[in-house]
Amino acid sequence: MWCVRLTDSQRDALRALIKAQGELCPSLSGALEGLELAKWDDLPEAELPWDRVTDLASKQGIGEADVIWDLAGMSPPPKRKGASATRRPRSKRARRAA
Numbered sequence: 898m899w900c901v902r903l904t905d906s907q908r909d910a911l912r913a914l915i916k917a918q919g920e921l922c923p924s925l926s927g928a929l930e931g932l933e934l935a936k937w938d939d940l941p942e943a944e945l946p947w948d949r950v951t952d953l954a955s956k957q958g959i960g961e962a963d964v965i966w967d968l969a970g971m972s973p974p975p976k977r978k979g980a981s982a983t984r985r986p987r988s989k990r991a992r993r994a995a
Contacts, residue, residue: 908932 903911915921915929945965953964 903935908935 912929912932915925915932918925921929950961950964950968954961957964
């Protein structure tokens with residue numbers, strides 16, 4: 898994998914060169930799509946709270962990548978008791994036991 902920074906005019910020139918090829922193969926289509934999305938990649942470098950990440954990973958017995966995934970909102974947070982106003986109805990088995 899490689900990374901390159903382009904000015905707007907350089908990106909436009911590359912886009913024009915790719916479009917000039919006529920019918921695009923999948924790799925050129927992907928390159929063109931990447932150039933279209935590249936204008937949104939001019940964001941500052943992200944910084945992660947590594948102390949928190951490593952602490953959570955060791956407490957939960959999981960890898961740091963899993964903690965980052967969770968912190969990024971890729972999995973729903975665990976439900977806490979009393980956190981939800983709506984409750985699921987009890988199962989028939991639970992109602993019989995009560």
